[in-house]
Each structure stands twice: as C-alpha cells, then as structure tokens.
Amino acid sequence: MLEVNGVFKTFNAGTPNEVRALRGVDLTIDDGSFVIVIGTNGSGKSTLLNAVAGGFFVDRGTIRLGGADITSWPEHRRASLIGRVFQNPFSGTAPSMSIAENLVLAARRGRPRGLGWALSRSMRGEFRDRVRRLNMRLEERLDNPIGSLSGGQRQALTLLMASWLKPKLLLLDEHTAALDPKSADQVIQLSDDIVARDRLTTLMVTHSMQQAAQMGDRLVMMHRGSVIHDFRGAEKQRLRANDLLNRFEEVRRAEQLDESAADMLRRLYV
Amino acid sequence: MLLLIGAFTIGLILSLLAFGVFISFRIFAFPDITADGSITLGGAVAGVLLVANVHPVLATAAAFGAGALAGSATGVLHTRFKINGLLSGILVMTALYSINLHIMGKSNLPLMSQRTFTSMADSAAQRWIGAVSMQVLGWEVSSRDAGVFVFSLVAALVVGVLLYLFFRTNLGTAMQAAGDNAQMIRALGVNVDNMIVLGLALSNGLIAMSGGLLVQYQGFADVQMGIGMVVWGLASIIIGEALVGVRDLGFVIIGAVMGSVLFRLIVALALRGGLNPNDLKLITAGFVFIALVLPSLLRRFKRAPAIEAET
Numbered sequence: 001m002l003e004v005n006g007v008f009k010t011f012n013a014g015t016p017n018e019v020r021a022l023r024g025v026d027l028t029i030d031d032g033s034f035v036i037v038i039g040t041n042g043s044g045k046s047t048l049l050n051a052v053a054g055g056f057f058v059d060r061g062t063i064r065l066g067g068a069d070i071t072s073w074p075e076h077r078r079a080s081l082i083g084r085v086f087q088n089p090f091s092g093t094a095p096s097m098s099i100a101e102n103l104v105l106a107a108r109r110g111r112p113r114g115l116g117w118a119l120s121r122s123m124r125g126e127f128r129d130r131v132r133r134l135n136m137r138l139e140e141r142l143d144n145p146i147g148s149l150s151g152g153q154r155q156a157l158t159l160l161m162a163s164w165l166k167p168k169l170l171l172l173d174e175h176t177a178a179l180d181p182k183s184a185d186q187v188i189q190l191s192d193d194i195v196a197r198d199r200l201t202t203l204m205v206t207h208s209m210q211q212a213a214q215m216g217d218r219l220v221m222m223h224r225g226s227v228i229h230d231f232r233g234a235e236k237q238r239l240r241a242n243d244l245l246n247r248f249e250e251v252r253r254a255e256q257l258d259e260s261a262a263d264m265l266r267r268l269y270v
Numbered sequence: 271m272l273l274l275i276g277a278f279t280i281g282l283i284l285s286l287l288a289f290g291v292f293i294s295f296r297i298f299a300f301p302d303i304t305a306d307g308s309i310t311l312g313g314a315v316a317g318v319l320l321v322a323n324v325h326p327v328l329a330t331a332a333a334f335g336a337g338a339l340a341g342s343a344t345g346v347l348h349t350r351f352k353i354n355g356l357l358s359g360i361l362v363m364t365a366l367y368s369i370n371l372h373i374m375g376k377s378n379l380p381l382m383s384q385r386t387f388t389s390m391a392d393s394a395a396q397r398w399i400g401a402v403s404m405q406v407l408g409w410e411v412s413s414r415d416a417g418v419f420v421f422s423l424v425a426a427l428v429v430g431v432l433l434y435l436f437f438r439t440n441l442g443t444a445m446q447a448a449g450d451n452a453q454m455i456r457a458l459g460v461n462v463d464n465m466i467v468l469g470l471a472l473s474n475g476l477i478a479m480s481g482g483l484l485v486q487y488q489g490f491a492d493v494q495m496g497i498g499m500v501v502w503g504l505a506s507i508i509i510g511e512a513l514v515g516v517r518d519l520g521f522v523i524i525g526a527v528m529g530s531v532l533f534r535l536i537v538a539l540a541l542r543g544g545l546n547p548n549d550l551k552l553i554t555a556g557f558v559f560i561a562l563v564l565p566s567l568l569r570r571f572k573r574a575p576a577i578e579a580e581t
Contacts, residue, residue: 053457079459086453094450097443104440105447110459113440161458 002029002169002201007051007061009225021047022058023225029169029218034195034202038212038244039222040251045205046087048222049173052203054078066168080110083162083200085155085175092158095147099138099157102146103127106161130160134190152183156190163194170195172204176211188215209241219244223251228266275415277538281531282422283487284502286480288510288526289433291503293473296522297449302470303359303500304344305477307366308337310496312478314373317381317491326387330482337478338471340366345467370493379491386486391417418487425483429476430523436472437519445469446519477503498551501558506530508561 009022021044029035039045051058052065054075062071065081086092093102104118124142132139134156138149146154155175162170172191176184188211195202206212212219219236221229221244229247231239254266287309294302312333319329340362347358371377395417396402403412436442447455448465456462477499485491509532510525537554541547 074461076456076459076461079457082457084457086457091451091453092457094447094454096450097446101443101446105443105455105458108440108444108458113444113460115436115439115441118438118440118443 001031001064001066002027002052002203003062003064004028004048004052005062005064007048007063008059009047009051009056010059013059021225022051025051025061025222025226027220027227029201029203031201032199033218034200034216035204036212036216036219037203037205037222038207038209038219040248043222044225045222046173047225049171049203049205052078052169053082053084053171077110081168082171083109083165083167083169084171085158085162085173087174087177089151089155089158089175089178092161093146093154096145098143099131099146099149100124100127100142102157103131103142103161103164106164109161109165109167130164131157134160136186150183152179152186155179155183155187159187159190159194163198163200166198166200168201170200170202172202172206174205174207177207191215209244212244213239213241221247272409272411272415273538273542274535275411275419277534278531279415279419279422279487280484281534282419282426282527283483284480284534285426285506285527285530286429286476286483287499287503288506288530289429289523290473290475290477290480291500292507292522292526293469293476295504296507297446298466298469299449300348300355300466300470301359302341302344302473303356304340304362304366304470304474305359305500305503306496306498307363307370308340308474308478308496309481309484309499310370310491310493311340311366311373312337312481313485313491313495314370314379314493315478316482317379317485318373318375320381320384320386320486321379323384326385326390326486330387330479330486333482334475334479337481338475340478341470341472341474342467344474345470349463349466367493374491374493377493381486381489381491386489387421387483388414388418388486388489391421393417395420422483422487426527429479430527433476434520434523498554501551501554502533503530505554505558505561506533508558509533512561 004025004027007022007025011019011021025044025048037045037048050056052063054070054073054077058071062069064070065078068081070078070081084092094105100119104123107123127142128139131142136153136156138153138157146157149157159175175191176187179187191204192215194200202216204216217232217236219231219239220227228251287305291305294300294305315336316329316333319332320326344358344362347353347361348355353361392414395413399413399416401413403410404416405411406416437446444455444460445465445468448460448462449469452462481496484495506529507526508529510527510529511522513528513532514521514525516522537550541550545553
C-alpha cells in the first residue's frame with residue numbers, strides 16, 4: 001500500500017523561478033490497485049511520481065510504502081520496492097550493454113551486487129522465455145547492444161525490467177508519450193497485461209485521455225499541485241475520454257478567475 | 271632488437287595505465303587527471319618499500335593500494351562535495367606531488383641492488399636458459415631483457431583477464447551501467463556515487479601499479495615521471511579502439527594492450543629516428559587531438575555526398 005500524506009514540494013524556493021509543484025498531496029493506494037494520474041501541464045503529476053520514486057526529498061509530509069516510511073530513503077534504496085518506466089525510452093536501459101546484461105541488472109534490483117558471476121546459462125534460458133512473450137522477436141538478439149533497438153522495443157524491455165522482480169509499486173511516467181502510435185499501443189497493451197498478471201500496485205501518469213478512460217481501476221486528476229478529482233470503482237468505469245475533457249474545460253474556466261474565487265467555487269460546486 | 275624488446279616491455283607495463291584510463295574515461299566518461307599523480311605515487315610507494323627490502327610482490331600490491339586511495343579521494347571530492355570532476359582530479363594530482371616528495375624524501379630515488387621484479391625475472395630467465403644471454407632470430411638478448419619481457423607480458427595478460435572477469439560479475443556490470451546510464455541503474459537500486467568512487471579507486475589502483483612496475487623496470491622513481499601520463503594512456507586506448515574496435519569489452523581490453531605497445535614502439539622508433547625527446551609530449555598531445563577530431567571530420571566528409579544522393 002502506498003500512502004502519500006500532506007506532501008509539499010517547492011522548487012527554487014525564494015527565487016523568481018519559484019515553482020510550488022506539490023501543495024499538500026494526499027493519496028492512498030491499496031495493494032493491487034491500478035491508478036491513473038492525469039492533469040494539465042505543470043499540475044504536479046510527474047513531480048508526484050518523482051517524489052514517490054525519490055528523485056528529490058519532499059519539503060513536508062510523509063510517504064509510506066508497504067508499511068515502511070520511505071520519506072527519507074534515497075532513490076537507490078527505494079528501488080528495492082519500486083519499479084519504474086520513464087517518459088524517455090532511452091532512460092530506462094543502458095545503451096552500450098546487451099539486452100541480456102540489462103536484464104541481469106534488473107534481475108538484481110535492490111539486491112546486493114557482489115563478485116558473483118552476472119550471467120549464468122540458466123538465466124539466459126529464463127531471459128529468452130520472458131523476452132519471447134514481448135512478441136518483438138528480441139529473444140534472438142539477447143547479445144545485441146540495447147542502443148541498437150527502437151524506442152518502442154526499449155520501452156517494452158524497460159517495462160519487463162521494472163517488473164522482473166515483482167515490485168511493491170510500479171511507476172509509469174507517461175511512458176508512451178515519446179513513442180509512435182503503433183509502438184505506444186503495443187507498450188500500453190503490454191503494461192495492461194503485466195499489471196493484470198502480477199496484480200501490481202501501479203501509478204501511471206498519462207497525457208492520453210483515451211488511455212486514462214480505458215485503463216486502470218481508479219483515476220486521479222491533479223491541478224496546481226494537488227488532487228482535485230478522484231474517481232473509483234463504477235464511477236471510474238463509466239468515465240469516457242469526453243467526460244475527462246469536460247473536466248479539464250471546467251478547470252480551465254476556473255483558472256480565469258483568481259485563485260481564491262476559484263477555490264470558493266470549487267468548494268461550493270465540485 | 272634491444273630497442274624493440276625495451277619498447278615492448280614498457281608498452282606492456284603501461285597497458286595497466288591504459289586499463290585505468292579506460293575505466294575513468296571510457297566507462298565513466300570522467301576525465302580523471304589524478305592518473306598523472308597516482309602513477310608517480312605507485313612508483314614512489316613501490317620504490318621506498320623496495321629500498322626497505324620489502325618483497326616486490328608486496329611493494330607492487332602496496333602501490334595498487336595507494337593508487338586506489340588516491341582515486342577514492344578524487345571520487346569523494348566529486349560525489350560527496352560536488353566538485354567538478356576535472357577539478358577534483360587536478361586537486362588530488364596537485365596534492366599528490368607533495369605527498370610523493372614526502373614518500374620518496376627526495377625528487378629521485380634510485381633502486382641500486384634491491385631485489386625487484388626485474389632482478390627476479392632476470393634470475394628466473396637465467397635458470398631457464400642456463401646462460402646470461404641467448405639468441406633470438408639472430409640477435410643477442412640478455413636474460414634480463416627476456417625475463418622482464420615475459421614477466422610484463424604475463425602481468426598485462428593476467429590483469430587484463432581479471433579486469434574482463436570483473437566486468438562480468440554483478441558488481442562489474444553495475445559499474446558499467448553506472449557509467450552508461452546513471453538514471454537507469456539508480457532506479458535498479460545502485461548507489462551511483464559509490465560506483466564512481468569504486469571505479470576511480472580501481473582505475474587509479476591499476477595506474478599506480480603500472481607506476482610501481484615501471485619503477486622496477488627502469489631502476490628509479492622520479493617525482494616528474496607522471497607528467498602527461500593521462501594523455502599517454504588515452505592515446506593507447508584510442509589506438510587500441512582503432513585496431514580492434516569496441517564491439518566487446520574483451521576486444522577493448524586486448525586493444526588497450528596492443529595500443530599501449532604499439533604507441534611505445536612508434537615513440538621508440540621516432541626517438542631513434544632523431545625526434546627530439548623534448549618534443550615527445552607535444553607530439554603525443556597532438557596525436558590525441560587528431561585522434562579525437564578525426565572521426566567527426568570523417569563523418570562530415572562522408573555525410574556530405576550522402577545528402578547529395580538523397581536530393
């Protein structure tokens with residue numbers, strides 16, 4: 001279970017570039033739940049994911065995952081609990097290393113790394129099996145450098161790597177935004193399959209209203225650094241891409257008022 | 271022949287330097303100037319210990335350890351204190367100059383009759399061939415030269431193989447990945463800062479070991495012996511990559527040995543052909559400059575006609 005409690009984060013505090021990215025985010029995600037996060041640009045959705053992953057420390061609030069308070073854990077320590085897929089398809093894999101070597105690195109996520117032999121014969125068999133299930137014919141190219149693959153292939157492998165050891169939490173940060181439509185569909189299908197098969201607790205940020213409507217069992221909408229809508233269960237299932245667009249339109253209209261007036265209206269009507 | 275064997279031997283000894291430079295420059299893309307100081311450090315530590323009649327194996331191991339400490343210092347300056355990588359290396363290199371003088375007690379430390387790996391290789395070779403010299407392809411080769419050559423060859427190969435095996439372990443692959451894509455390996459639970467410190471320790475350990483062996487070969491340690499050695503190692507790596515390519519780590523390591531030897535041979539021949547030794551560093555720097563610039567120039571030349579063909 002992920003519990004984000006009263007989390008605040010301000011970047012460049014006290015300078016003209018000050019950005020109040022998170023302004024009191026509360027979010028609790030049950031085990032096995034697949035939560036979609038949407039929001040306008042600068043709403044703090046990617047910042048929220050980064051706060052959970054440990055890309056920076058939050059100014060205030062706590063983050064608990066699987067019963068442990070990870071608020072002060074550095075990024076590499078949180079990795080023992082969290083699997084991640086980045087927006088940039090080149091961020092999740094080591095380009096000059098082979099597919100097999102990358103998988104070996106993922107197979108020891110969060111575990112001590114000593115002078116044991118990295119790649120054993122039995123592991124190669126398992127790699128081939130699991131890579132075959134991606135249906136990208138990569139199983140014959142296990143010794144090729146990852147840098148020679150396409151963005152879609154690299155993103156599919158990153159997804160496989162992030163879920164190789166079942167993580168307590170899977171973070172997907174607009175992981176199809178930089179892909180062509182066909183690759184994006186493939187990676188989305190794969191994400192759905194992997195999350196469903198392993199019943200992974202998942203937090204996924206997306207720009208695509210279609211993905212937001214079709215995927216997951218809960219949807220969270222962020223604006224100006226906090227959660228403004230939270231749809232679950234039947235309500236989430238009824239949501240269509242158009243409904244979401246309408247919600248965004250409401251937000252945009254509220255934006256034209258000043259902040260306090262918008263807050264008042266939101267309290268009254270939303 | 272003497273010239274060739276000498277050049278081969280020094281090239282093999284300096285291939286350890288090339289391994290070290292490979293780790294910092296190629297794996298971490300970290301321009302680590304510490305090398306200039308740590309190769310001298312290795313020479314100084316090994317030299318002083320040998321003068322105190324310590325066993326050459328122990329003295330060489332101590333040189334490795336001292337270099338590893340120097341490398342960690344650079345790594346800690348860079349990762350913990352957030353000092354620019356180049357500057358961290360310069361700081362440690364500068365500090366090492368004084369430290370090396372302190373260790374040696376003077377600027378030049380001759381090894382006269384001390385037992386070194388050279389003298390050990392000499393007596394082993396004498397026992398093997400049963401004479402103080404032998405004929406190789408019609409040339410007279412002393413047992414000292416032959417023994418030291420074989421020893422250096424074995425040393426370079428053993429260290430090269432160990433390095434290759436290291437990069438096939440879990441720790442080694444994680445280190446490679448830390449240089450290749452820090453964000454990715456952090457998300458897989460590796461402390462990248464620690465990897466950089468460890469990598470620079472290994473790099474400078476190898477470089478200092480190279481210095482320790484060099485001192486035993488040339489028979490003296492000198493506080494100036496490290497100047498320009500980074501560029502030297504880089505030149506070896508570049509030649510090696512040109513010779514065998516970068517397809518696999520094994521190729522790169524073999525290439526580093528070959529590059530180091532070839533570079534030393536070229537230098538020896540050039541010096542014999544009348545090159546002023548004072549110009550050596552200038553020419554080395556020029557060579558590395560050309561090697562760095564040439565690939566992108568070639569690509570530009572190649573691309574120009576390709577664009578024409580498309581239109």
